[in-house]
Amino acid sequence: MNKFILEPTDENLERLKKIKGTKVYWHTADFFRFDSSIRDELSIIFDDYMDIFFEWKPTDKNEFSIARMIVKAARKNKISPQDYRDQFENYITVIWTPVCLWRKDEFGKISYSLKSNL
Structure with a gap:
């Protein structure tokens, strides 16, 4: 299982x-966690992710650029x-589906x- x-x-x-x-629910962020200190970086990568997958045509090259951003931020x-x-x-899960x-x-x-x- 994912440690986050x-x-x-x-x-x-x-x-x-x-x-x-009468509805019982939970906040997605309580279970799908990410380090709040990197929230701003995650947001920037998310913006680029949205551009690639919803405005441009997804390609291997575009997907590779997101992976490269993740590796750079991780380092x-x-x-x-x-x-x-x-x-x-x-982070994406929490942004799109908070409940x-x-x-x-x-x-x-x-x-x-x-x-x-x-």
Whole structure:
């Protein structure tokens, strides 16, 4: 499991749950974590990511440029590129889908769905 994702144990789910009317939900940021000290850098890379994938035609070259930005930022912050990438992916998840709905099936398996709002 990604070390930047908080395990959805019964204790964590109870401690972090939010209630709005009859709806129970969680903040995605509570489970999909990233270091707040690199938030501004993640935001800059995210802006470039959005340009590439929604305004330009995605190509291997464009995807490589995002990867290069991640590696450069990781080196600057003295963390592994994989850890930086995982935090970047969590940042994107939190930005696009700030609401998380956790469910437990009849076998006790926990799953989630991410939403942009309630």
